[in-house]
Amino acid sequence: MSDSARFLRNVLIKAALLFAAANLLFTALDPLPWLGGLSLYNSLLPGRPRFPFGERPDQAYNLSLNSLEAMFASHELAAGLKPADEFRVLLIGDSSVWGFLLENEDTLAAQMNAAALRTKHGRTVRVYNLGYPTISLTKDLLILDEAMSYQPDLILWLVTLESLPYNKQIFTPLVQYNPARARALIAEYGLAIDPDAPEFADLSFWQRTLIGQRRPLADLLRLQLYGFPWAATSIDQYYPESYTPRADDLPPVMAYYDLEVDYSAKDVAFDVLAAGVARAGGVPVLIVNEPMFIAAGQNSDFRYNFFYPKWAYDRYRQLLANEAAAHGWLYADLWQAVDNGEYTNSAIHLTPRGEAVLAQELLRLLEPFINP
């Protein structure tokens, strides 16, 4: 065997061994959460004002991923220690809070910040957008759980009935791909969610290897790289030329998931709301029933909008008010706070003006917390 052949054989053997070792080590150490925490954001790049999310990365300079660590590390909330003179307010909710179709300066959080509110003691009220598009209270709870380490002074949790049905709780990828965290919360707060539901992504040995995890790894890298065009253009979502407006004519459907007409608080995920309040501990959580569009077209005599038959939504408002009173939750019902003309492509997505109106309402509600 020639020198060269021996060299080549050694290279191949060593490469195969290294490859196997790297995969085994990766499986054993599971470094993804730690890697997710490494970020160019808040150092080389500014922090993002809302969580990474997007289905068209090349146009939005943004992408959806399932690493909560990476999502938080890229967020401006993670920029250094909390300043002493900051009164920190976290906004938690769905795509209406994240700001679908809205530029960052028009989101709810930005419009609340624009008021530049100060406490009596001179602390600046700073509102952070922790909304994430997909409707599930359990997804909100995961975010709230992680956000507690950022020392909030107040949490505003915007909810709507659509986020309450039990079969929506683990429907979202963020929950499915963070099974350990979700199960810990289910166990700690005794949530009525099946921890062994097949939706949870429990990875096999092969899926946990370096090769098996190449997709999430690539996502981490892409999130960093898209930071550059995002910082250069401040664009973080795809804005279509035009969109289909929220429906005014509604489907002739009376049913709402599998709920009975006289459903009770136990039939929907109020326990997840309770868990959130408990998780926040001493930090006040203001639960807000978010505004929604009320249609006037076909079938609007028995439905409010695309999402809700009237019976289901009316019942939900009543139950939520009761639960809040019974558990002493801070609660505000703003379902009709915004004019019908200020909705965009969905019954819960607001125009910039709609967000401004809602921001004013929320700032008014904030007053007693800022200056007790």
Next chain:
Amino acid sequence: MTLAQIGIFAALGLLAGAVQTRLPRRWAMLALSVLAVFWLQPALPIRGLDFWLPLVSLGLSAAVWAITLPSGIRAERRDGIAGLVILALALGVALTRHLPGLCCLTPSRPPETLPVLIALAAFVGLVWLAARGFGRQPWTLHARVAALALIFVILKSEPLTGAAAAGLRSLAGQNPALAAPVDIRWLGFSYLAFRLIHVLRDRLSGRLPVLHLDEFLTYAVFFPALTAGPIDRIERFQKDLQADFRMDATRLQAAGERLAQGLFMKFVLGDGLALFALNPQNAAQVQTGGWAWLLLYAYALRLFFDFAGYTHIAIGLGLLFGVRLSENFNRPYLQPNLTAFWNTWHMTLTSWLRAYIFSPFTRALRARRWPAGPIILLSQLLTMLLVGLWHGITWNFIIWGLWHGLGLFVHNRWAGWAKDRPALPPRLAALGGGLLTFHFVALGWVWFALPTPQLAGRVLRVLLGGAP
């Protein structure tokens, strides 16, 4: 080429390496190259076109081979066999339309067999006539060069490509109103045309070696170099084909190194940088100078890693088959001046243009006793203008070409002037020259990367600190 295609070619290369005799290897390379012309061609919306264009690539190459045979030389038995192999393969590809299982060789279903037979017969007639000595006069050679140049112009000009697409759509019984320039994406034609013109020109100057059809066709559509070059020269390529070749560990190692380097450069660095490289979309959105420079640097590096990486892959694959394709890049961004940059960037294209445009043009003017300055200006502008137009007939490529033509002229004059004057310390001069050259090239890429002068103007304003 996709990763899967590269993998398959590499595997076939290893297989061919295991077959140590020369003859089967040569025929295998011909067969692979012929099939790859069909296989690598992207799908096109005009019915049958993604079969016809590869077929025309083969037909053109064979025809050019026949008319460039030196006078007095006639085709041999070996050439006849090569012709039959090519015909059989093309016909075989066409017949896969009757075998729905064999889907993967052409991007869509091949056209009906009768028109294919007629086309093949026409090509055979042309090649046979030329090989018997008809149509080998210089003027027909010039006419072929002109015809290739004309196709080139049509393919590189969007309005003309659109018109041609409309015509082809009518022929295929499709709606011509839906025609778009992307309807005719002819894989590898830019490179193929330059190889064929090179051969025709060298035949005219009497410098062409005697070639066999199998050698010629393998050269023209050699699959590693089909998509993105290098252009290579036939006499060099022929030497490799005729040389004894035994795959051994040294060669395997060299091929592996080139492949690994190329894959890393193209698919990791190039594709990674692509996420934030300057493009028409972010060019219209970028707001401040600092970020615009970052997008531009990313573009400059991306272009290099993508193209140089591709060349590494092509050379690596070539080595597996015993062919050492020409180098195309030699650290272009680390060169101390613009002339050195163009001697190290896309080298096979620039040396092609030097041989067939710059030098003849310069020689003609110089023989008329023109002074040096104006000749250098004119020939640099002409050459770089053609480099620009080679990429596409648009205002932006014209401006890009002129930018480099002027730059080369200025450097030439400056170098002559600075020769007798006290210079900076050499290392400082090299560093300063390198930075200046890189930024000159990078600013040129603004024109190259963007489709319209308006958009390029916007980015240049932002780069130089102006309002968007």
Next chain:
Amino acid sequence: MTQDIQDRLNAYITAQIMKQPGRTLGADEALISGGLIDSFSLVDLALFVEESFGVRIDDTELNAQTFDNLGQLAALIQGRI
């Protein structure tokens, strides 16, 4: 003979192209790849060779692969005289 060709080439290149008359180039000193002769002067060199020795160097041969030093160029000319 080759030495004579080399001397005449040396005189022409140093005086007319490099503008350094009196300098002596080594027979294997890299002319093209070493950056001593640019692509324009290469054409001038080809014209000089054609006039002085009656040997045509084609445009496709004006590159470092064909000749890159005085020795190679002289041999090329010698072979065609």
